[in-house]
Amino acid sequence: MSDLLGRVIAARLRDVPDFPQPGILFKDISPLLADADALRAVVRALAEHGRALGGVDLVAGVEARGFFFAAAVGYELGCGVVAVRKAGKLPPPTVHAEYQLEYGAAAMEVPVGVLDDHRVLLVDDVLATGGTVSAAADLLEKAGAEVAGIGVVVELAFLGGRARLAPRPFEALLTVGEPPTGA
Numbered sequence: 001m002s003d004l005l006g007r008v009i010a011a012r013l014r015d016v017p018d019f020p021q022p023g024i025l026f027k028d029i030s031p032l033l034a035d036a037d038a039l040r041a042v043v044r045a046l047a048e049h050g051r052a053l054g055g056v057d058l059v060a061g062v063e064a065r066g067f068f069f070a071a072a073v074g075y076e077l078g079c080g081v082v083a084v085r086k087a088g089k090l091p092p093p094t095v096h097a098e099y100q101l102e103y104g105a106a107a108m109e110v111p112v113g114v115l116d117d118h119r120v121l122l123v124d125d126v127l128a129t130g131g132t133v134s135a136a137a138d139l140l141e142k143a144g145a146e147v148a149g150i151g152v153v154v155e156l157a158f159l160g161g162r163a164r165l166a167p168r169p170f171e172a173l174l175t176v177g178e179p180p181t182g183a
């Protein structure tokens, strides 16, 4: 991904120490979302990843910050959008998965009946340990979709999350830090 876009994103992240728990350096994307030009560049770059995958026909976003990007990228690509939601928010029937993220455990669900035989681009804001996005990808596949690829705005490479997504094509618009040795 371009160094310029990486610098644009990096300049619009706010590092919040010890949020939501002690020891977590939270990457707040609010300044990025509030900057029209930067947001447009991010959406276009994620859409380009979808095009480079040979085309997708649905974009999935992880609740809640992934929704911003999924809806805009879906619009840019002329695709539909699907929400990977926190458990209990979607009406039944759903497919359900439990997973671990950087700061805790959670459960997520996707709707049954809209994913069968679709090629999906999965997007989220931050890849940390990769628990969330790998669980979301597994869930989309369990619901009948093919996950053509995954795109995130920021990857915290030192947490090694990328390794959990293989072999699915993965793109980060900004990579922070270095992967752990052996990852």
Ligand code: AMP
Pocket: 024, 025, 026, 027, 028, 062, 063, 065, 100, 101, 102, 103, 124, 125, 126, 127, 128, 129, 130, 131, 132, 133, 161
């Ligand atoms: P993980 O499952 O550990 O990759 O965590 C990724 C999910 O949790 C994403 O949906 C992010 O929105 C959120 N997240 C985890 N760690 C951070 C962080 N350090 N800064 C911002 N968001 C984070």
